[in-house]
Amino acid sequence: MAGKIPTHFIDQLLNRVDIVDVINRRVPLKKAGKEFQACCPFHDEKTPSFTVSPSKQFYHCFGCGAHGSAIGFLMEYDNLGFVEAVEELAQSAGLEVPREGGHEQGPDLRPLYELMENAARFYQHQLKHHAESPAAVDYLKSRGMSGQIAASYGIGFAPPGWDNLTSTLGSDKKTSLERLNKCGLLSESNGKQYDRFRNRIIFPIRDPRGRTIGFGGRVLGDDKPKYLNSPETPLFHKGRELYGLYEARQANREISNLLVVEGYMDVVALAQHNIHNAVATLGTATTHEHLELIFRNCPEVIFCFDGDRAGRDAAWKALNTSLPLMRDGREVRFLFLPQGEDPDTQVRKEGSEAFLRRIEASTPLSEFLLQHLSSQVHMESIDGRAKLAQLAKPHLEKLPKGVFRQMMFERLEELVGLKAGHLDNSPTTPQRKAVKPTPNKPQAPTPIRTAIALLLDHPHLYEVADEVSADWQEWDNPGITILKQLLEIIRTQPTLSKAALIERWRDTDYFAHLNKLAQANYQFDLPGMDQATEFRDALHRLNEQFHKQKRPQLGNIPPSELSEQQLEEIKQRYPGKIQQDENKS
Numbered sequence: 001m002a003g004k005i006p007t008h009f010i011d012q013l014l015n016r017v018d019i020v021d022v023i024n025r026r027v028p029l030k031k032a033g034k035e036f037q038a039c040c041p042f043h044d045e046k047t048p049s050f051t052v053s054p055s056k057q058f059y060h061c062f063g064c065g066a067h068g069s070a071i072g073f074l075m076e077y078d079n080l081g082f083v084e085a086v087e088e089l090a091q092s093a094g095l096e097v098p099r100e101g102g103h104e105q106g107p108d109l110r111p112l113y114e115l116m117e118n119a120a121r122f123y124q125h126q127l128k129h130h131a132e133s134p135a136a137v138d139y140l141k142s143r144g145m146s147g148q149i150a151a152s153y154g155i156g157f158a159p160p161g162w163d164n165l166t167s168t169l170g171s172d173k174k175t176s177l178e179r180l181n182k183c184g185l186l187s188e189s190n191g192k193q194y195d196r197f198r199n200r201i202i203f204p205i206r207d208p209r210g211r212t213i214g215f216g217g218r219v220l221g222d223d224k225p226k227y228l229n230s231p232e233t234p235l236f237h238k239g240r241e242l243y244g245l246y247e248a249r250q251a252n253r254e255i256s257n258l259l260v261v262e263g264y265m266d267v268v269a270l271a272q273h274n275i276h277n278a279v280a281t282l283g284t285a286t287t288h289e290h291l292e293l294i295f296r297n298c299p300e301v302i303f304c305f306d307g308d309r310a311g312r313d314a315a316w317k318a319l320n321t322s323l324p325l326m327r328d329g330r331e332v333r334f335l336f337l338p339q340g341e342d343p344d345t346q347v348r349k350e351g352s353e354a355f356l357r358r359i360e361a362s363t364p365l366s367e368f369l370l371q372h373l374s375s376q377v378h379m380e381s382i383d384g385r386a387k388l389a390q391l392a393k394p395h396l397e398k399l400p401k402g403v404f405r406q407m408m409f410e411r412l413e414e415l416v417g418l419k420a421g422h423l424d425n426s427p428t429t430p431q432r433k434a435v436k437p438t439p440n441k442p443q444a445p446t447p448i449r450t451a452i453a454l455l456l457d458h459p460h461l462y463e464v465a466d467e468v469s470a471d472w473q474e475w476d477n478p479g480i481t482i483l484k485q486l487l488e489i490i491r492t493q494p495t496l497s498k499a500a501l502i503e504r505w506r507d508t509d510y511f512a513h514l515n516k517l518a519q520a521n522y523q524f525d526l527p528g529m530d531q532a533t534e535f536r537d538a539l540h541r542l543n544e545q546f547h548k549q550k551r552p553q554l555g556n557i558p559p560s561e562l563s564e565q566q567l568e569e570i571k572q573r574y575p576g577k578i579q580q581d582e583n584k585s
Contacts, residue, residue, distance in 0.1 A: 005097060005098070013090055018057075022073060022089070024036075025297075026041070027050075027077075040063055150268075153244075155203060157201060184230040197217040214238075229283050239289055242280065242281065243281075245258075256300065259335070260280070266280060291321060292325065306337055373392050389412060389416045396423075447539075448542060452479065458535075462490040
């Protein structure tokens with residue numbers, strides 16, 4: 001378990017990313033004055049009540065009350081934990097997530113990343129300079145690969161021999177050999193360690209941040225296996241990573257869709273033909289984690305398979321993995337190539353324009369699912385159509401609630417001849433009730449809530465606090481601690497956004513209270529309203545309330561027992577009080 005993420009990094013991260021971009025990649029936004037709007041992704045609605053504020057770096061739904069920072073949105077929308085959401089944002093911003101020290105501090109992975117980069121450079125150097133490299137170069141040229149594409153993908157060469165990499169990077173240091181082994185660069189037999197990759201074309205596997213985390217090797221001779229991947233390591237988990245994703249992000253300012261193929265050469269061959277949106281799984285079927293990673297980058301995924309039986313079986317598995325993730329706005333399609341062809345051979349045979357037309361004509365998930373199941377029954381008979389309903393319903397029930405699910409059930413009902421609404425009645429998938437927007441009625445907040453809410457929305461108001469007596473800060477009252485700390489933070493960092501301010505309290509007992517205030521509809525931004533005056537008045541009222549509650553406490557103490565300082569304070573704040581008490585005595 002890694003150590004705690006420093007607060008200053010959260011501030012830096014939220015200052016670096018734009019919440020509008022983060023949300024727009026998942027939920028299309030439309031400009032509405034100074035803000036952006038959309039139908040809320042967290043509840044059913046027809047009229048947009050979901051707003052995103054660029055100035056506050058904050059989202060808020062006036063219908064269901066969902067709100068928060070870019071971190072909070074990823075946690076809710078992508079179903080991520082806090083750390084995962086921070087890492088996802090950091091990755092998109094090109095930042096490394098630091099960790100504070102402590103008993104929970106995990107292993108430092110930086111030496112492993114550095115070693116992997118050194119290994120990648122070693123293999124690239126061998127491709128240019130090793131005596132055996134012409135065979136590798138000739139192979140790449142025979143596959144139509146240019147030097148430019150080879151360089152952009154960092155392709156290298158592992159020479160024949162048992163210890164080329166080990167002798168260069170491992171030297172005699174035990175720690176270096178241990179790290180080589182931990183990174184999956186060594187194999188072992190009969191107690192001896194040797195280079196894992198030998199006499200192979202090397203394809204560096206990069207994470208979305210561009211760091212080398214593993215390698216794939218294509219053999220040049222007759223050795224087995226033909227393709228060899230890095231094993232699972234602290235850096236590399238094949239069920240979570242996609243080959244070519246980093247390169248696709250580098251080549252495309254915005255990615256409209258990603259084409260999932262089966263091999264390294266497929267990705268590189270398509271890039272050679274100016275198709276820069278292909279990625280490949282790494283020796284495993286597409287996983288839930290793969291798809292979530294894709295959908296964080298674009299709304300559409302296209303699976304590319306051979307048109308034979310094995311290809312269609314693989315496509316069916318990918319379909320079933322996709323079903324629970326098919327939120328509205330996401331799309332999955334299937335491209336089946338002629339039997340015996342793969343993307344590498346097909347694009348070289350017919351060129352990029354023809355291949356792109358194949359992509360455009362690919363089969364939507366909805367069609368593939370119903371066609372696949374319909375082929376197993378006799379649609380001409382009532383019995384066959386009933387069988388189709390029985391086969392299809394469990395698959396459709398995996399779909400999340402939304403328009404797509406509803407339309408899929410309607411299409412199935414149409415095919416089997418039932419009236420709409422007869423099939424989608426599973427007790428495990430209750431209908432989600434639409435949430436009616438809360439009327440925008442003016443509310444009368446307390447002074448402390450007014451002050452905190454105003455300060456969150458308008459941090460520059462901290463300067464107004466210096467114009468008002470700070471007596472209220474002595475009050476031991478709920479909310480005073482939050483307001484004091486807010487002022488202290490803003491004084492030292494006046495440029496923090498509303499989102500960053502609230503994130504400061506995420507791990508505290510105050511977070512829930514701040515969240516309530518952040519979504520409260522106090523209407524402090526109405527035309528003509530002076531927020532500075534409102535904030536000043538709130539602090540004045542806090543002082544008045546503080547003095548009123550303090551007066552009875554002082555009144556219970558005889559004047560003879562009060563210090564000179566207390567007597568002077570009472571004379572200034574409560575004129576006539578001491579004289580009244582003396583007369584009574």
